[in-house]
Amino acid sequence: xxxxxxxxxxxxxxxxxxxxxxxxxxxxxxxxxxxxxxxxxxxxxxxxxxxxxxxxxxxxxxxxxxxxxxxxxxxxxxxxxxxxxxxxxxxxxxxxxxxxxxxxxxxxxxxxxxxxxxxxx
Amino acid sequence: xxxxxxxxxxxxxxxxxxxxxxxxxxxxxxxxxxxxxxxxxxxxxxxxxxxxxxxxxxxxxxxxxxxxxxxxxxxxxxxxxxxxxxxxxxxxxxxxxxxxxxxxxxxxx
Numbered sequence: 001x002x003x004x005x006x007x008x009x010x011x012x013x014x015x016x017x018x019x020x021x022x023x024x025x026x027x028x029x030x031x032x033x034x035x036x037x038x039x040x041x042x043x044x045x046x047x048x049x050x051x052x053x054x055x056x057x058x059x060x061x062x063x064x065x066x067x068x069x070x071x072x073x074x075x076x077x078x079x080x081x082x083x084x085x086x087x088x089x090x091x092x093x094x095x096x097x098x099x100x101x102x103x104x105x106x107x108x109x110x111x112x113x114x115x116x117x118x119x120x121x
Numbered sequence: 122x123x124x125x126x127x128x129x130x131x132x133x134x135x136x137x138x139x140x141x142x143x144x145x146x147x148x149x150x151x152x153x154x155x156x157x158x159x160x161x162x163x164x165x166x167x168x169x170x171x172x173x174x175x176x177x178x179x180x181x182x183x184x185x186x187x188x189x190x191x192x193x194x195x196x197x198x199x200x201x202x203x204x205x206x207x208x209x210x211x212x213x214x215x216x217x218x219x220x221x222x223x224x225x226x227x228x229x230x
Contacts, residue, residue: 004165035219037219044209044221044222044223044224045158045160045166045209045211045221045224046221047218047219047220047221050219059218061218095165095166100171104219105154105213105214106154106156106211106213106214106219107156107168107171107211107213107219108156108158108166108168108211108213108219109168109177110165110168111165111166111167112165113163113164113165114165
């Protein structure tokens, strides 16, 4: 059974940093691209970032480019999102998600339950 | 950049009724790269349809997808109680990003 478990969310002040983690199990992690997708409470889904199976390709939404960094450790079956210079508008549930393919082309086949990041002073 | 517009915003129906959800793209997209997801509060979203019409693993037959070009449809033939949720369409292979529509909420009438 595919499982994606996010951690690292919480309350953080504007301008500070936070690192999200996602532990994957139930599939061969290094055979698939991975993504982070977020949902502002009460709003729709917004793709944040994607990384190919071998970390050769990393892509970002314009809203986070230059502030967020996606990475993965295939030996640890883990995905990460380093979030710097956080803004109030980054407040959202962040979902770890598994791609159907090696590259970040989608679609997303499995999602985690999400972790809440709240940016507030 | 392609924009996906979903309609209606909210669909109020009774169990057993047919639900028809629309997803319109701002420009023509390949039907090979259109997906639908179901999202219930407090749960992980679930892939329903990819390639515009292919059901994902374990998805019941009552869910079907169709369309091409700029107009795509998700149909739920007979609503079950567990189908009341928010549904999103998505265009993928739109490097560098994956694009979501704004969502349609299917609520109990």
